[in-house]
Amino acid sequence: MTSTQLRMPVQRPATKPFRYDVAVVGLGYVGLPTALALRAAGRRVVGMEISTDRVAEIRTGDADLLPSDRSRLLDALEDDDAFRLTADPAESATARIVLVCVPTPIDHHLAPDLDALRAACRSVVERAVPGQTLVLTSTTYVGCTRDFLVEPLRRRGLEAGKDVYVAFAPERIDPGNERHVQKQVPRVVGGVSAECVQRTTELLEGCASYVHPVSSVEAAELTKLYENTFRAVNISMANEFADISRGLGLDITEVIDAAATKPYGFMPFYPGPGVGGHCIPCDPHYLLWQLRADRVTSPLIETAMTQVAARPGRVVQRLVEVLAAGGKALGNAKVLVVGVAYKPGVADVRESPALEIIDRMRDAGASVSFTDDLVESILVRGGRMRSVRASAAEWDAVLVHTLHPGVDHGWLAEAPILLDTTYRLQKIAHRSVL
Ligand SMILES: NC(=O)c1ccc[n+]([C@@H]2O[C@H](COP(=O)([O-])OP(=O)(O)OC[C@H]3O[C@@H](n4cnc5c(N)ncnc54)[C@H](O)[C@@H]3O)[C@@H](O)[C@H]2O)c1
Structure with a gap:
């Protein structure tokens, strides 16, 4: 199907009037900002969230959001008519379009948890x-769109693309990113028919820079997996180059910044303590899992995922080396971790490498604390830990994991031993990197 065909006028069947323009099912890191963007675009939105705790958190206006989204939320909470929150699944029938935006994690065996x-x-x-x-x-x-929507609709006697319109439109939101906000990012849409794409496009154009149609739901599904696998593979290579650079006595950040001056054929990715969040550590496994069923392997992606998964262990191993050089054993050391969120600017610790790093250090006998301006507490093996006040004084070593913007990190220069897994503290001469 070409994009010209996708944009051809189509005959609309009569539809019953819906109370809401859109229902967003799942109001997490992605669904809530999307619901708020749609409301800001003038849509009547019903936000459907299964967790009553999450609904309560949203109602207080206290969700982890960009400042612009927070003010949208406070505004929306005043206007119950155009923005309704509910835990009642029956409400999906009241909306003309239903966006499903629920979690798709992986389990302990790296298989999709669907x-x-x-x-x-x-x-x-x-x-x-x-x-x-x-x-x-x-x-x-x-x-998945066919397995979970098209086929079940057919079993109910509803034909996708004729009675009910079905599309896949992967989310591209980057929580905490103020530079590339949702409204400036294009969306990809694949539908069961041209009408499915058109109806989805009409909605998403309100909260995206433009919509790029593809010829099928499967093409849209693979597009998303390609985007995030691309990131995983490149981060893995940046980590490998960081190790190479250290061996050569060079600063990887200087090298990447220099390479990034090339205006074509290069995109900078930076090394770090591993990958976290709900996307990069998980999404490539959806592809690898699916390929395994067909007895197909993808060695490059497998290697990249193995390397990024091993990175937190590498961080701890490096700390052992750095402490040993100062005459200290990890088992007797007091270590402060700076920043436990999986990336700067968010309070999200899902899949954060910091959790594994802390577990491993504690398993080795170290006394570990953390400080994070956005994260009050974390759950690690052995219980809940609370963020402590940032200071250099009481620790044998400080391990820098995440540097949030707008936080004064000047005190890090006083740390006796500093392991910088962000590679960003070049100004501190005595810091070590991985
Ligand atoms: N977080 C990101 O950076 C990001 C970016 C792009 C795409 N995605 C994708 O978006 C999807 C959602 O991710 P997220 O980070 O928002 O997850 P999340 O865990 O933050 O939010 C999902 C929400 O859905 C709710 N939920 C689960 N089942 C439900 C149901 N049956 N009805 C109503 N609510 C339900 C959960 O309680 C939760 O609040 C995932 O597939 C993820 O891969 C995430």
Whole structure:
């Protein structure tokens, strides 16, 4: 299907009037800002969230959001008519378009955990009404939109693309990123038919810079997996180059910044303590899992994922070396971790390398604390830890994991031993890197 065909005018069947323009199912790091963006674009939005704790957190206006989204939320909470929060799954039937945006994590065996997505899709399919559009936005394997929406609709006697419109439109939001806000980022949409793409496009144009249609839901599904696998592979290579640079006595950040002056054919990725969050550590495994079923291997992606997964262990090993050079053993050391969020500017610790690093150091006998201006507490093996006041005085070593913007890190220069896993503290002469 070409983009010209996708944009051809189509005959619309009569639809019953819906109370809401859009329902967003799942109001997490992605769904909530999306719901707020749609409301800001003038849509009547019903936000559906299964966790009553999360609904309560949103109602207080206290969710982890960019300042601009927070003010949208406070504004939206005043206007119950155009923005409604609910935990009632039956509300999906009240919206003309339903966006499904629930978590798609991996389990301990690195296999996709599709429970939340399967349950959310089952719920919206059970309540689907003719004329409605169902859009999957969660990252998932290729073929999932057909398995979880198209086929179940067919079993209910509803034909996708004719009775109910179905599309896949992967989310690209980058929580905490004020430079590339949602409204400035294009969206990719693949539908079961041209009408499915058109209906989804009409909605998403309000909260994206433009919509790029592709010829199928599968092409859109693979696009998302390609984007995040691309990042995982490049981060893994940046880590490898960081190790190479240290061996050569060179500063990797200087090298990457210099390479980034090339205006074509290069995109900078920076090394670090590993990868975290709900995307990069998880999404490539959706692809690898799917390929395994077909007895297909992808050695480059496998190697990259193995390397990024091993990085937190490498951090601890390096700390052992750095402490040993100062005559100290990790088992007797007091270590402060600076920043436990998986990246700067967010309070999200999902899959954060800091958690594994802390567990490993504690397993080795170290006394470990952390300080993070955005994260009050974390759950590690052995219980909950609370953030402490930042200071250099009481620690044998300070391990820098995440540097949040707008926080004064000047005190780090006083740390006796400083392991900089961010590679950004070049001004501190005595710091060590991985
Ligand atoms: N976080 C990111 O940076 C990011 C970026 C792009 C895409 N994605 C993708 O977006 C999807 C959502 O990610 P997230 O980070 O927002 O996850 P999240 O865990 O922050 O939020 C998901 C929310 O969905 C709710 N939920 C689960 N099942 C539900 C149901 N049946 N009905 C209503 N609510 C339900 C959960 O309680 C949770 O609040 C994932 O597929 C992820 O891969 C995430």
